[in-house]
Amino acid sequence: MSSHSTRSSKIRSHQSLVRNTNHEIRVFGYCRVSTDMQVQHGLSLDAQRAEIERYAVDRGWIVEEIFVDGGFSAKNTDRPAFRRMAKAIKDADGSIAAVVVTKLDRLTRSLRDLCTINEDLLEPYGCNLVAIRDGINTFEPVSRMLLPFLAIIGQIER
Numbered sequence: 103m104s105s106h107s108t109r110s111s112k113i114r115s116h117q118s119l120v121r122n123t124n125h126e127i128r129v130f131g132y133c134r135v136s137t138d139m140q141v142q143h144g145l146s147l148d149a150q151r152a153e154i155e156r157y158a159v160d161r162g163w164i165v166e167e168i169f170v171d172g173g174f175s176a177k178n179t180d181r182p183a184f185r186r187m188a189k190a191i192k193d194a195d196g197s198i199a200a201v202v203v204t205k206l207d208r209l210t211r212s213l214r215d216l217c218t219i220n221e222d223l224l225e226p227y228g229c230n231l232v233a234i235r236d237g238i239n240t241f242e243p244v245s246r247m248l249l250p251f252l253a254i255i256g257q258i259e260r
Contacts, residue, residue, distance in 0.1 A: 126163075126164050127161070127162070127163045127164065127199045127200070128163070128164045128166050128194075128197060128198055128199055129158055129163050129164070129165055129166065129198060129199055129200045129201065129202050129232075130165070130166055130167055130168070130169060130187055130190065130191065130198055130200075130201050130202070131150075131151065131154035131155070131158070131165055131167070131168035131169065131201070131202050131203070132168070132169050132170075132171075132183070132184070132187055132201055132202070132203050132208065132209060133147050133150035133151055133154070133168060133169070133170045133171070133203070133204070133208060134147075134150075134170070134171040134172070134174055134176060134181070134183075134184075134208045134209070135147055135150075135172055135173070136173065136174055136175045136176065145204070145205075145208075147170055147172055149204075150203075150204045150208065151168050151170070153204050153234060154168060154202050154203070154204065154234070155168075157202060157232075157234050158202060163199075163200075163202075165202075166198065167187075167190065169183040169184065169186060169187040169190075170183050171183040171184060175211075176207055176208070176209070176210050176211040176212070177211060177212060178212065178215060179210065179215050179218075179219070184209075187201070188223055191223060191224070191227050191229055192223075192227060194227070195227070196227050196228040196229075198227070198229050199228070199229065199230060199241075200229060200230040200231065200232050200240075200241070201224065201229060201230075201231055201232070202232045202234065203231075203232070203233050203234070204233070204234050204235055205233055205234070205235045205236055206233040206236050206238060206249075206252050206253065208233075209231075209233070210253070211253075212253070213250060213253040213254055216249065216250070216253040217250070217253075219231075220240075220249065224240075231249070233252070236252055238252060
């Protein structure tokens with residue numbers, strides 16, 4: 103990554119905080135399950151929602167809304183709550199600092215979709231991505247670098 107793109111990302115992240123005049127970090131959560139099997143392995147929608155809320159509270163972040171897609175695969179982004187979240191990020195004009203998910207594969211299992219989400223939705227609006235269990239937090243440059251590698255793993259596991 104060039105120093106210019108790193109600098110641009112830092113500026114965009116900072117802009118999302120500056121636009122929020124109360125200096126509060128406002129985030130969206132996103133939860134998804136596609137099968138009953140995931141519910142049995144601790145990935146239920148309620149468990150995901152609770153983990154996102156707990157993570158945000160521990161950091162003093164405000165969860166504006168948690169978007170929930172139950173019964174949808176992560177093979178593409180054609181999901182009702184995901185589309186509503188994408189529109190809400192755009193409408194928020196940079197005031198949403200991050201999207202928080204429990205695991206990256208709850209958002210997508212497609213490398214192509216992850217790149218599209220990051221480049222066309224998150225970065226232009228100064229919005230970061232936090233995948234709690236994967237240790238991804240794109241407020242940090244190292245996480246931005248690791249994001250595609252984790253997406254590849256998620257795609258393989260699909």
